[in-house]
Amino acid sequence: MRMMSNDSHLNQAIEQVRAVLGGEGAAPIVKGFFHEPTFTASYVVHDPATKVAAIVDSVLDFDQPSGRTSTESADELIDYVRSNGLSIKYLLETHAHADHLSAAPYLQEKLGGEIVIGREILTVQNVFGKIFNEGSDFARDGSQFGLLVVDGQTLELGETAVIALHVPGHTPADLAFLIGDAAFVGDTIFMPDYGTARADFPGGDARTLFRSIRRLMELPSETRVFLCHDYKAPARDEFAWETTIGAEREGNIHVHDGVAEEDFVAMRTARDATLDMPRLILPSIQINMRAGHMPEPESNGTRYLKLPLNTL
Template sequence: MQTDTHLKRATTLVEETLGGDRQAAVVRAFFDESTFTATYVVSDPASKRAAIIDSVLDYDHASGTTGFASADLVIAYVEQENLIVDWLLETHVHADHLSAAPYLQEKVGGRLAIGAEITTVQNVFGKIFNEGTEFERDGSQFDVLMDDGDVLQIGELKLIALHVPGHTPADMAFVIGDALFTGDTMFMPDYGSARADFPGGDARALYRSVRRLMELPDATRVFLCHDYKAPNRDHFVWETTMLAERTANVHLHKDVTEDDFVAMRTQRDATLEMPRLILPAIQVNMRGGHLPQPEDNGNIYLKLPLNLLR
């Protein structure tokens, strides 16, 4: 695969950090076991500027109640470390948890950013949820829409955004210093890869996206959005290296061909149930984490479309 300009820039950034010319980002993870999601606070030790990646809003599906305990842990850390939050980043429109970005923005600030292909997701799911014309499908619920190769600053740290479609059309990965935040493109080496059967998903695109990321240096720190405990592993893990992913990922190691991966992913995805929170999560997350507007009785409602997602 030809290495593109944006990935070359990301690779150079990683190599410079590994070579000691740059100070590595400080990464603090918060793992929400109920949704198997890792939220990250990434900070520049020199300036104390920070970004929060893939936050979690607590949600009890049975009662329909929301809470902020998970987000409050993040806020406590930000305050304890005297960090200044510049960015609230979403790797994609999550189907397994609700985003706490609006709550965090109110409490600690920061601009909310997601990949520019969010508009594709909004168009697809705007129809599925019959949202009507009042639901904007232009990404305007977010402060910044990122394209492949866009560069954001976190103090003295550069963040390079990489478009990695496949799990969804809008997935982004972020290179910050010597660290890569993959979103749902891949999981721990012993667990493999993300599904690609959601509307707009594409197993072939996912393979190519991961192969692109695997051109980053061996020692790149790789931080994953989820962990589900692989068979025979009794503890959660959400950090690995690119060398481990490239050589040992059970679905995507270097010897797996594109056609073999697509066949495996297609067969496997056909056996998977929809994520438990997909219906509430996407309705909220495609709005940038904002809940729908209250109805005339003052209550907020989420829709439950029947027989559309199987």
Template sequence: MVDREQDRALAKATGIVENALLGKTRAPVVHTFFDEATFTATHVVHDPENRAAAIIDPVLDYDPASGRISYESADKVIAYVKEQGLQIAWLLETHAHADHLSAAPYLKGALGGRIAIGAHIVEVQDTFGAMFNAGDEFQRDGTQFDHLFADGDTFTIGEIDAVVLHVPGHTPADLAYVVGDAVFPGDTIFMPDFGTARADFPGGDARTLYRSIRRLLELPGKARLFLCHDYKAPGRDEFVWETTIAEERDGNIHAASGVNEDDFVTMREARDATLGMPRLILPSIQVNMRAGHFPPPEDNGTRYLKIPVQGV
């Protein structure tokens, strides 16, 4: 039954992409803001006719040394939205990020829109709620978000059809958003010369990641792929975040066509064992599992983020 449901969701996504590629429906406009401090691409996607828009994976600036937040990155997005006369319908998270804090609540306050993420966020909340000893105040049911998407759910941005694909492996809750001919896969896959996301976070799994990538690569080859991160692969001097499904199929150094599942798992697990933790993982997870909100203030009026200490 699960495979049949996944097939139906993929068929929806394929149909949406093909209709846009054939000119039967409008293709969205995508404008990207790249935050070099966290190597994160925030995408603004909109219907060029009626100006309805969504913001995908927005970044809140955070200095871990001082604990100070700022809004320069988010304010650039706000300025663009206002200059273009866009109306924000959605603030879409591809997953609970471990490398940056989400600016979704700040953008919602300035521009409106509904904050959404995958329904499997409850698994992430359960895991990290316990890890950070979040207490009873932290609900582990996803209610911090305005909407939870399941695999195959559809929505619109203006008159452009969109569908959600559940692509776990990096985390249990990763989503790819297919909007017209544009695909936003989050951390599931990177530029062809850089490869794929790690799969060693709690709830991650290299074999599951491989299968999610294979599912994405079944989409039409001309689909535009807008990635969440770039890290400048060796030999490349510029950050790049746009490619196509065909380019990934043909040239992804970890997961191109012809790479089998067992070889991918062996490579991914060996590579992950050499990686350090992201610089902002501890503050990011505590905020992002709350839909971008910080923990409530304590009795002195100050909000705190916890740092679990190991080895003591």
């Protein structure tokens, strides 16, 4: 058994998982939806006793060449929620994604719920507000979101607690949401055979990412882990987006138990230098830093996205 950490918020999360595993309350029911065009996993998670639910990291379909959006993927989540008689309380965003557009406002319109993200979204809004030369009409106070949460903050999902854990490194604003015994870890770690997320975006940091991941690794081995992405490891033919903390500790190719911080930082920095920018980073960040809302229409009634040249 691992020693208890001095991290009080993490210890609260550890005790919550142990309680669920020990039969003190039912484990939440999780349904995953995989969006292959962006390799993104979204989730509907609900408390079985009350059917109160949250949606995690939703996707709005976007065809970049035409500039058209559609809601086919989000409608799948809506159909699942309605067919199972669920009530949406939260629309959880683990961070401001750089690889897909959030469907949170559309889902909120159809199902209700409060859009939730980490308070460090203010940092992201300030950084990218400058990159996109946003004017004074773009609020940089997080007010586009319904609720900004901080490390250790607890929300209620029916009879199930949701604990927010701040896990920066990929971006400054990344959160993991621990719901019962299920950890939704966003872009921190991937399947054990694929490794970890990049840390070279503005505000990202490989050393910080390592420490955030090691923090998550303190959760009990049986903790269920739900990932935001999968890209198929070279020897794997199927997409996968659920694992456990134990499997990550033992087998994550980048950050398994025994990997030193300096070795991880050197590996991650060298690897990130070879990666292209995500295909949808420019439209995604502009929209996701607004909680999934589109920019305001211009005088002709059309909404526009910016393409900063030679910047990223």
